[in-house]
Amino acid sequence: MRLPKVFRTSVEYIRRHKWLSFTSLLVMTLTFFLTSIFVAAAFGSSKILKELEARPQITAYFKDDASEQEILAVKAELEATGLTSSVTYVSKEEALTIFMGLSQEDPALLEGISSNVLPASLEVKAVNLSDLHKLAEILEPEPLLEDLQFYKDVVEKFRRLTDAARLLGFGLVGVLSLISILIVLVTIGMTIASRGEEIEIMRLVGASDWQIRGPFLMQGALLGIVSALISVTLTFLLLPILIPYISGALVGIHLPTVSPVFLVGLFVGEAGFGALVGSVGSWIAVRKYLRV
């Protein structure tokens, strides 16, 4: 059977079983949509985590009267331990530039601010996270030190949060996928069961298994692909609305935008999965009637 004919016939099958097709489509679309959202969330949170991890793990703020030479001496002392992967000196002026960059949209905060208000600091990264405490011990007795901030704790907390969310999300997607696979299988099974007699007749007039199976498989695959398309489109429309809300809550973190590559990848994955479920389901359902 040539492809256009198979395609034509399968579209005919879908049209003549509108409700069953619609049910399959709806269930698959919902599952795919939730999957898309979770995948996007997992993708986004891992980007955020990466960004957080790239930040200095300890920031040491120095008192206003600490001179640059004194701070650089501390920096040299830290580097001498061999435990740091980088130590960056941020002067008062640089701190102001950074602050102004972050607060651009809030001019009220910028009024009356000068470089004197902000402290100079050292941003320290350790080669091994476990060495952070040793580095902190060197810094803590320093009389010029104003404050010490561990980002490690923040990162850890966020990591645990995203891990939990991811686990929950994947669990949910897993369960939903299973449910949707079952519903799709049952739906396809019902469609084909109502046509068991027809399949037997096709055999009796000399149709080969593939001539019978083809349109059913194509029908299943088509429903899978169409539902993937709908769900990815929904995701594409919805994410740009959601992202500003999330970035509002996370100041200073650059949220990844929804890239076309991501959406295409998502579509390919879901369409492949949908086509597979649809066609395998049809295969199994048809097989029962091909014995004649």
Add this chain to the structure above:
Amino acid sequence: MIKFEDITKEYNNLVALSNINLEIKGGEFLFLVGPSGAGKTTLLKLLIREELPSAGEIYYDSWEVSKLPYKELPQLRREIGVVFQDFKLLPQKTALENVSFVLDVIGKAFEEQEELAPEILKLVDLEKQRDHFPHQLSGGEKQRLAIARALAAEPKVLIADEPTGMIDPASAWNVINLLRKINDLGATVIMSTHNVGIVDTLKRRVVELDQGKIVRDQKEGEYAAS
């Protein structure tokens, strides 16, 4: 061309056919007669392997039908067209699609299907009903569609199980003339029937079954034994 050798068919100890030996040559026109339940339909079902014999062998050309691998069944069934007693039309397809399905099965290109299917429907006078589904057709129309479908595949053997059972006498003769035409073109025709007039008029080979046995095999025979 077709040979039944010592064929017995039992359904749950009920003997439908016993020790049937029958040879049919290519190009023959054969009437299968006998009372209801004599085993006519069973015999025809065995030939396309809709059923398997309990004992014996059936040959179609060089194929042993009951031992044919599953994969080669379609090939056999494309060569043997059947007008089923219960029509066996595809319920989800229109009259036209029922015909073009068979055209598709035998490998006709889409354009050819588009062209041939309406012509075949015209042959049985169903061109007005081309978009009707089987459940929208009358008994006689279904029967004519079943015939059209069997013809579509240009079979080497045409089996017609009571093809005139549900149609008026005039249409019945149309059907018979169609079958004769196909026979003239070289196809073997096997037709089971209760229609005395047709059998007596045509004077072809008559095989009479009774209680699962062949009780008469006559060249240029009539419906009833003379």
